[in-house]
Amino acid sequence: MTQKKKSTVAFSPERRSILKLGALSCAAGAAGGSLLGLNHLFQPSEAQAFEVPALPEDPFIFTTCVNNCGNTCVLKAFVRNDKVIRVETDDSVEDDWENGVFQVRACPRGRSMRRHMYSPDRLKTPLKRIGKRGEGKFEPVSWDEALDIVAASLKHCVKDYGNASVYSHYASGVITGPMTRRENFWRLMNCLGGFSLGYSDYSSAQNQAGLRYLYGKAGYSGNAISDIAHTKLAVFFGANLSETRSSGGGLQYEILEAKKKGNTRIIIIDPRYTDTCVTVADEWIPIRPGTDAALASALAYVLITEEMIDREYLDTHCVGFDASTLPEDAPEHSSYSDYILGTGFDMVAKTPEWAAAISGVPAARIYKLAREIGQTKPCYIMQGWGIQRQAAGEMNVMAVAALANLTGNVGIRGGNNGDLDAYHQSKTPRLPVGNNGVKTRFPVFMWLKAVENGKNMTADQDGIIGGDRYPADIKFIWNYAGNTIINQHSEIAETERVLSDETKCEMIVVMDTHMTATAKWADIVLPSCMYPEQTDIVGPSYAMNTDWALLTEAVKPFFESRPVYDVCVDLARRLGVEKEFTEGRDREQWIDYLYQTGTRKTFPEMPATVAEARKAGVHFRAKSRDFPVPFADFRQDPATHPLKTPSGKVELYSAALRTLSQKRKVDSSVLGDVIPFVPQYVATWDGCEDMQTKEKYPLQLIGFHYKGRTHSHYANVDWLLEVLPQTMWINPVDAERRGIRHNDSVRVFNDRGEVRIRAKVTPRIIPGVVAMGQGAWYKPLSADSKVDVGGCINTLTKYRPTAIGKANPQHTNLVQVDRI
Amino acid sequence: MIACKDKHDLPVGVLWRKVLECASGDWAEEPDGSYTQNVLAYYVSVSCNHCENPVCVTVCPTGAMQVVENGIVAIDPDRCIACGNCQWNCPYSAPVLDRVKKHMTKCDMCRDFLAQGKLPACVAACPSRALDVAPRKEAVARLGRADVAPLPSEKLTEPNLCLIKHRDSLSVRKSAAVLANREEF
Numbered sequence A: 001m002t003q004k005k006k007s008t009v010a011f012s013p014e015r016r017s018i019l020k021l022g023a024l025s026c027a028a029g030a031a032g033g034s035l036l037g038l039n040h041l042f043q044p045s046e047a048q049a050f051e052v053p054a055l056p057e058d059p060f061i062f063t064t065c066v067n068n069c070g071n072t073c074v075l076k077a078f079v080r081n082d083k084v085i086r087v088e089t090d091d092s093v094e095d096d097w098e099n100g101v102f103q104v105r106a107c108p109r110g111r112s113m114r115r116h117m118y119s120p121d122r123l124k125t126p127l128k129r130i131g132k133r134g135e136g137k138f139e140p141v142s143w144d145e146a147l148d149i150v151a152a153s154l155k156h157c158v159k160d161y162g163n164a165s166v167y168s169h170y171a172s173g174v175i176t177g178p179m180t181r182r183e184n185f186w187r188l189m190n191c192l193g194g195f196s197l198g199y200s201d202y203s204s205a206q207n208q209a210g211l212r213y214l215y216g217k218a219g220y221s222g223n224a225i226s227d228i229a230h231t232k233l234a235v236f237f238g239a240n241l242s243e244t245r246s247s248g249g250g251l252q253y254e255i256l257e258a259k260k261k262g263n264t265r266i267i268i269i270d271p272r273y274t275d276t277c278v279t280v281a282d283e284w285i286p287i288r289p290g291t292d293a294a295l296a297s298a299l300a301y302v303l304i305t306e307e308m309i310d311r312e313y314l315d316t317h318c319v320g321f322d323a324s325t326l327p328e329d330a331p332e333h334s335s336y337s338d339y340i341l342g343t344g345f346d347m348v349a350k351t352p353e354w355a356a357a358i359s360g361v362p363a364a365r366i367y368k369l370a371r372e373i374g375q376t377k378p379c380y381i382m383q384g385w386g387i388q389r390q391a392a393g394e395m396n397v398m399a400v401a402a403l404a405n406l407t408g409n410v411g412i413r414g415g416n417n418g419d420l421d422a423y424h425q426s427k428t429p430r431l432p433v434g435n436n437g438v439k440t441r442f443p444v445f446m447w448l449k450a451v452e453n454g455k456n457m458t459a460d461q462d463g464i465i466g467g468d469r470y471p472a473d474i475k476f477i478w479n480y481a482g483n484t485i486i487n488q489h490s491e492i493a494e495t496e497r498v499l500s501d502e503t504k505c506e507m508i509v510v511m512d513t514h515m516t517a518t519a520k521w522a523d524i525v526l527p528s529c530m531y532p533e534q535t536d537i538v539g540p541s542y543a544m545n546t547d548w549a550l551l552t553e554a555v556k557p558f559f560e561s562r563p564v565y566d567v568c569v570d571l572a573r574r575l576g577v578e579k580e581f582t583e584g585r586d587r588e589q590w591i592d593y594l595y596q597t598g599t600r601k602t603f604p605e606m607p608a609t610v611a612e613a614r615k616a617g618v619h620f621r622a623k624s625r626d627f628p629v630p631f632a633d634f635r636q637d638p639a640t641h642p643l644k645t646p647s648g649k650v651e652l653y654s655a656a657l658r659t660l661s662q663k664r665k666v667d668s669s670v671l672g673d674v675i676p677f678v679p680q681y682v683a684t685w686d687g688c689e690d691m692q693t694k695e696k697y698p699l700q701l702i703g704f705h706y707k708g709r710t711h712s713h714y715a716n717v718d719w720l721l722e723v724l725p726q727t728m729w730i731n732p733v734d735a736e737r738r739g740i741r742h743n744d745s746v747r748v749f750n751d752r753g754e755v756r757i758r759a760k761v762t763p764r765i766i767p768g769v770v771a772m773g774q775g776a777w778y779k780p781l782s783a784d785s786k787v788d789v790g791g792c793i794n795t796l797t798k799y800r801p802t803a804i805g806k807a808n809p810q811h812t813n814l815v816q817v818d819r820i
Numbered sequence B: 001m002i003a004c005k006d007k008h009d010l011p012v013g014v015l016w017r018k019v020l021e022c023a024s025g026d027w028a029e030e031p032d033g034s035y036t037q038n039v040l041a042y043y044v045s046v047s048c049n050h051c052e053n054p055v056c057v058t059v060c061p062t063g064a065m066q067v068v069e070n071g072i073v074a075i076d077p078d079r080c081i082a083c084g085n086c087q088w089n090c091p092y093s094a095p096v097l098d099r100v101k102k103h104m105t106k107c108d109m110c111r112d113f114l115a116q117g118k119l120p121a122c123v124a125a126c127p128s129r130a131l132d133v134a135p136r137k138e139a140v141a142r143l144g145r146a147d148v149a150p151l152p153s154e155k156l157t158e159p160n161l162c163l164i165k166h167r168d169s170l171s172v173r174k175s176a177a178v179l180a181n182r183e184e185f
Helices: A001-007 A014-027 A113-117 A142-163 A183-191 A205-215 A226-232 A249-264 A273-278 A294-305 A311-317 A336-341 A352-359 A363-375 A393-406 A445-458 A483-489 A491-497 A566-574 A576-584 A589-603 A610-616 A632-636 A655-663 A716-721 A732-737 B003-006 B053-057 B085-089 B111-115 B121-125 B136-143
Strands: A062-063 A071-079 A083-088 A127-129 A139-142 A166-168 A233-239 A265-269 A283-285 A380-383 A475-480 A509-514 A524-526 A536-538 A545-553 A618-622 A699-702 A727-731 A745-750 A751-762 A771-773 A814-819 B017-023 B025-029 B033-037 B038-044 B065-067 B073-077 B095-098 B101-103
Touching: A062 A545, A071 A113, A083 A113, A083 B121, A113 A294, A113 A716, A127 A509, A142 A166, A142 A475, A142 A509, A142 A524, A142 A566, A166 A183, A166 B073, A183 A566, A183 A576, A205 A393, A233 A363, A233 A483, A249 A273, A265 A273, A273 A610, A273 B038, A294 A336, A294 A352, A294 A363, A294 A393, A311 A393, A380 A393, A445 A491, A475 A483, A475 B025, A483 A491, A536 B073, A545 A589, A545 A610, A566 A576, A566 A589, A566 B111, A716 B003, A727 A732, A727 A745, A732 A751, A751 B101, B003 B121, B053 B065, B073 B101
Parallel strands: A166 A475, A233 A265, A233 A380, A265 A283, A475 A509, A509 A524, A699 A771, A727 A751
Antiparallel strands: A062 A071, A071 A083, A127 A139, A127 A524, A536 A545, A545 A618, A699 A814, A727 A771, A745 A751, A745 A814, B017 B038, B025 B033, B065 B073, B095 B101
């Protein structure tokens, strides 16, 4: 083969040496005598090749990426002329997974940090809006002028509308680091009597709501992922860890090690063949979005009818499995098994054949899966947050968790309660915020309703807590480190409609690092420092199972950007509460205080001073991978360790949900706007069974969490976009029908709007479903056109909170797709 | 890919490491609306393979492309005239023209890091620990040279790339057309 190749090669080795000889003879001749002027190149080569390039000798600082991916990563940032010029990976320790000490390697997003820091849309100065709100027209102003305006507006809103009219918007751009997190503004407002803060989140609201009814515990409650080393079978409903928990110090690495250790068979049920399927799945079961409760119900049918259930556990630990454990006032035939077996309200047996038509999973596979689950003890059943971000997401959550109860896998090592895994990380200090005088709160997804009509939001109808009714409309929005207002919240056109009315929300302040879609809707824009430009104390984020701490150093802030603490001090001075806010400490003094009173309490072995801790870099502490088993006490003895449910047991029939259904109005014209009392499948608006809408918009659209970004963070980094472009996944069957080839530009549209995007034609997604990563930056084609060429899914989502949790159904969409 | 771009300051349009997405499979819809399929997918991360029989060295007219220490194949930027011959002949398309630097460039296995006892940037960066660098004789003896689809036959240039094969790649014919993300590089 090598011989064949030689004959087609332009220059053979022999030929080359001829050239060399020629060069020698040329060199002997006059300078400039060679035909091509390449004389100087053809020098006799030394025995050694050209030298190893010298390693640059810039100093480095330890810094971090602390955004909302569930992880915190460690970055070594090399500094020259006050700028970060290069980043290296954490190499402070040797990997030792079993003992919980392993390198906190950043994913591509964190790794692109310096490209992100100095990208063209980085904010340089404070800005004041000129022109209409949302036009994105600003003039630069001084910090003093900007903060004068902000302080005056705060004073006015607190005085004339009350503290509950000042809303600190849902934002997750900084998850760890007391001096860089959102608490800085919260502390400021609590010095003034309080402020409005929503509850729950956009990540897992339906999961939290559903599990509160089932288990009395709002999510984050499952066995740690390392527990799969103790079982032969793990079944994931979604849970795309390799892509959504990408840190090398987090779950994408842990699951590889755990699977290796346990030699565990992993089955993944997901509309896409995700990267987690690529890395750890032994089998992929494709499913239509929003139908996990149907599949789970059919699995339950087989488990029950083929007698693979843990009868004793169901009798002693659960309420409502069948009539024998129903509460007295429960309607007849309203138990969980009535629903499953066909003696319930709909008289339909939830057979695999019934579920196959709805979910797309063949009946034969459902029987087989149920038997695998039923016959493997223990079995680790888990769900991600994709199945819950649906219009009837609470039901999907509870239906999957119910399987763990049918099979008696709750509260045992190697089993799981059906929820996403709980996490066990060392805590990083938070800035103390004091007391918030505003006790009433709304679910975060309801913020836009609170702008439009907050005073008419009630506990019964809108999920208000801490009171019967919300006391104010939102008049002032403080948005720090978040892109929810326009980009991450549903139905962008609707948000634009409400916020365009300046008599409603009077002031929008956006403090961020880049000119995001949200920043374009601000009245005042304040440029924030990025993570490497502020010192802080960091540690593992909420989805990690390790113990470590890092005192970060900083480079010079970009242009006029400032740390949020310092900005809040300046506001505090204008509002007359500087002494109370600072307690006499500047930023560094707070870090010192929190280090001594917080970090060193957790890690007494760390150096005595902040300065020494900074020099020492990352401090790790070993931790076994066998974590406490959640609900183990309850499993051992439900009488002395009851759950926080009204009955103290797992509520497969929930009297509390029945009460809610009697109080809360639902819209019977909206398919799926219902409040059931047992976990069940609910067909919803814009779901796969919404035949009326499917006539115009036949494809389901979901928005997965893309490895190229963290939500909308890092969305504008050119290096990332080069290798991880924004595309829409579509199955070849659906693409061919529309004449769409791979990488064609397409339009994706429904009644809410239109997106233009490139098509990724791939077999890795179930037919009838398209998917585009959420978080791409909304970019309307022009001032007059709402057509979004940025690929933002919230151009197409609907602002319709779920019935039970008043939460965000951002994966429930129907669209049509055409070639452009 | 990003760690490499960051370390070597590569502009958009120059990639020394590429991650190939390989995917294939068919779908069949049953009368009841359910689906059967045989989808598979895996990734192959590949840069320059510092081949045992580097054709790029053979075809370089100026002697810029050289085998240096440890079997690393590197480009002398002072000799390269950017003729592109190396890129045309490389079965892996590893050499790339850098229009800013005005010469051909490619992975040099982070020679400067290796000389200091540090790992190449990509190896150190990979969050799943999927990449490693090892003495080639031992690695090749244990794992053989990389020969999964969509890579070309290892017999062409004897790449010093060894793969621990993905379960899905085992069922794919070596010549199969499974590359799914060509537009990304």
